[in-house]
Amino acid sequence: MSNHQHPHHHHTAPLSEIEQRVKQLETLLVDKGLVDPRAMDELVDTYEHRVGPRNGARVVARAWTDPEYKQRLLEDATSAIMEMGYAGRQGEHMQVVENTDKVHNMVVCTLCSCYPWPVLGLPPTWYKASSYRARAVSEPRAVLEEFGVHLDPDVEVRVWDSTSEIRYLVLPRRPDNTEHLNQDQLAELVERDAMIGVALVPAPTEAAA
Amino acid sequence: MDGAHDLGGMHGFGPVDRSQQQNFVGEWEEKVFGLTLACGMQGKWNLDQSRFARERMDPAHYLGSSYYEHWLHGLELLLLESKLLSIEELESGIANPAGVFEPVPQERVPGLLEQGSPTLMECERSAIWQVGDRVRIRNEHPHHHTRVPRYIRGRCGEIMRHYGAHIFPDAHSERGEKVPEHLYSVRFSGEELWGDKAAEAKSAIFVDVFEPYIEGTAS
Numbered sequence: 001m002s003n004h005q006h007p008h009h010h011h012t013a014p015l016s017e018i019e020q021r022v023k024q025l026e027t028l029l030v031d032k033g034l035v036d037p038r039a040m041d042e043l044v045d046t047y048e049h050r051v052g053p054r055n056g057a058r059v060v061a062r063a064w065t066d067p068e069y070k071q072r073l074l075e076d077a078t079s080a081i082m083e084m085g086y087a088g089r090q091g092e093h094m095q096v097v098e099n100t101d102k103v104h105n106m107v108v109c110t111l112c113s114c115y116p117w118p119v120l121g122l123p124p125t126w127y128k129a130s131s132y133r134a135r136a137v138s139e140p141r142a143v144l145e146e147f148g149v150h151l152d153p154d155v156e157v158r159v160w161d162s163t164s165e166i167r168y169l170v171l172p173r174r175p176d177n178t179e180h181l182n183q184d185q186l187a188e189l190v191e192r193d194a195m196i197g198v199a200l201v202p203a204p205t206e207a208a209a
Numbered sequence: 210m211d212g213a214h215d216l217g218g219m220h221g222f223g224p225v226d227r228s229q230q231q232n233f234v235g236e237w238e239e240k241v242f243g244l245t246l247a248c249g250m251q252g253k254w255n256l257d258q259s260r261f262a263r264e265r266m267d268p269a270h271y272l273g274s275s276y277y278e279h280w281l282h283g284l285e286l287l288l289l290e291s292k293l294l295s296i297e298e299l300e301s302g303i304a305n306p307a308g309v310f311e312p313v314p315q316e317r318v319p320g321l322l323e324q325g326s327p328t329l330m331e332c333e334r335s336a337i338w339q340v341g342d343r344v345r346i347r348n349e350h351p352h353h354h355t356r357v358p359r360y361i362r363g364r365c366g367e368i369m370r371h372y373g374a375h376i377f378p379d380a381h382s383e384r385g386e387k388v389p390e391h392l393y394s395v396r397f398s399g400e401e402l403w404g405d406k407a408a409e410a411k412s413a414i415f416v417d418v419f420e421p422y423i424e425g426t427a428s
Contacts, residue, residue: 022237022244022281024302029244030312031304034251034293038315040243046322047232048239089325093372095394110217110358112260113276122242125229128276131222137360138218138402141409146224157412161217163356164392164417165256165328166372 052121053192055086056169059119060195061187063096064174074098077169081119091118091167097160098171099197104151105158106144106197107168108136114162116169120192127196137161147198170197177203210261210352211359213268214279218360218403238277245284250313250321253291257382261354262286330389332374337420338393342368345427346395346418354382357422361414364401365427369415370394377419391420 015023029035059081063070073080077094081087094116097105109115110133115123126132135143140157144150151157160168172194178186181204193199233239249259262283263271271279288294298305313321338344348363349355356378374389381387395418399408 016237018278018281019235019237022240025281025285025299026240026244028294028298028302028304029248029288031307032294032298033308033310033312034288035244035247036312036314039250039313039318040240040247042315042318043243043246043322044239046319047242087325088323089321092325092327093329093375110360111214111356112263122232125231125234125276126225126227129222129226129229130216130219130272132225133216134219134222135225137414138399138407139409140412143225147227153410155411157409159412159414161358161414161416163358164372164378164419165326165375166392166394166417 047117047122051118053119053190053195054187055084055121056116056119056192056195057187057190058183059084059086059096059169060171060190061183063171064186065183070171073171081169086118088118090114091116093166094119094169095160095166096169096171097158097197099173101155101173103156103158104144104149104197105160105168105170106136106140107160107162107170108133109162110134110137111161111163114165114167116167119169120195124192144198147193149198149200170195172197172199172201175201175203177205210264210354211350212264213266213271214264215359217358233277234275238275241277241281241284245280247313248284248288248293250317251293251310253293254287255381255385256326257354257376257378258385259283259287260378261382262290264354328376330374330376330387332389332391334391336371336374336391336393338368338371338391338423340368340370343427344368344395345424346422347424349422351379353379355379355422357418358416360402361395361397361416361418364397366395366397366401366416366418368393369396372417375419377421379419379421393418393420393423 030037063073073096077096081094099105113123113128137159140159162168189201194201263279266279266282343365345365346361372392375392377388377390394415397414399412
């Protein structure tokens with residue numbers, strides 16, 4: 001256990017029932033030889049610190065600045081994203097859906113929590129919770145309003161329910177007044193929620209405010 | 210199976226709790242994630258079998274518990290069903306006997322994550338449907354694992370894209386077999402799924418649908 005401690009968490013209160021159950025299971029699995037504690041740390045550390053929405057933001061910024069790349073991305077997202085170095089578990093088969101002035105896309109998994117890990121990391125808790133999974137398909141505009149996204153009535157909302165191993169990434173609209181920004185600066189503007197489709201990318205002045 | 214996991218269109222959950230921004234709430238959730246993936250790398254079960262283990266949770270418990278509690282329930286069930294642990298070991302927390310398996314070492318983790326589990330397969334049968342076809346989804350309620358959500362069963366939609374043939378989740382879960390079936394992106398209008406009164410204007414729902422889930426051409 002000595003190499004499997006998390007120094008950023010300190011328990012002073014007694015462990016809850018579920019914490020005890022997990023701790024007991026962890027000890028048992030290590031004792032049985034089923035789990036290498038260092039492998040477990042590696043798994044958590046990978047998705048807590050190394051793989052996250054900055055990857056997706058780089059894909060988006062490149063698509064905004066490189067029309068030829070954008071075309072490849074929309075036609076064969078898996079290889080266009082792999083070209084940027086992002087691939088693997090829960091991103092084996094990728095599809096990118098583009099927002100325009102006529103179409104807004106958002107992504108959900110009503111049956112579990114499917115989410116494109118290599119480009120966005122692990123999903124936020126609200127994405128996995130009942131309310132979002134239940135309502136994204138039946139009242140997407142109401143959900144978007146809760147996220148502060150107000151769409152014109154003539155914009156079509158397309159909801160992508162991730163029921164197979166295809167993983168969806170939303171290509172948000174590039175904000176106005178960003179012609180002077182380079183790819184890295186553009187990537188800074190792109191937050192996780194915009195790539196799930198529950199936010200728009202704000203213009204740089206708004207972002208700075 | 211028609212479990213509590215099949216949430217699309219259900220009412221009563223209230224607004225989305227946007228305060229929940231993080232992936233893990235507490236260290237125990239990190240541990241459940243790490244243990245589940247580490248045990249999964251033993252190769253005793255596949256992704257659809259692990260989904261089915263979570264889906265079999267008691268519905269009231271499923272809806273009343275957090276996401277990683279579903280994972281914990283699923284992991285314990287898989288460990289028992291695949292005989293990696295006995296019920297006595299799980300209850301006591303004492304390994305009997307200890308040290309009988311070989312864990313996947315840390316060094317292999319990055320490679321396994323990078324490799325993932327691609328599901329695209331060759332298929333000798335050609336795809337039945339073409340882009341633009343209007344199809345009706347079968348109204349079937351199997352007891353086994355399936356990836357056709359309740360809210361599209363019996364409904365009509367348009368084939369928008371053919372994704373090739375992928376591992377069919379139903380057989381993958383039931384028998385561990387990798388059977389290729391053609392996979393389509395099917396577009397349903399909000400009105401078709403929720404009725405004219407409840408549907409929001411100008412909304413469309415795109416669902417990935419395996420060929421066996423399709424009944425036939427819709428008029």
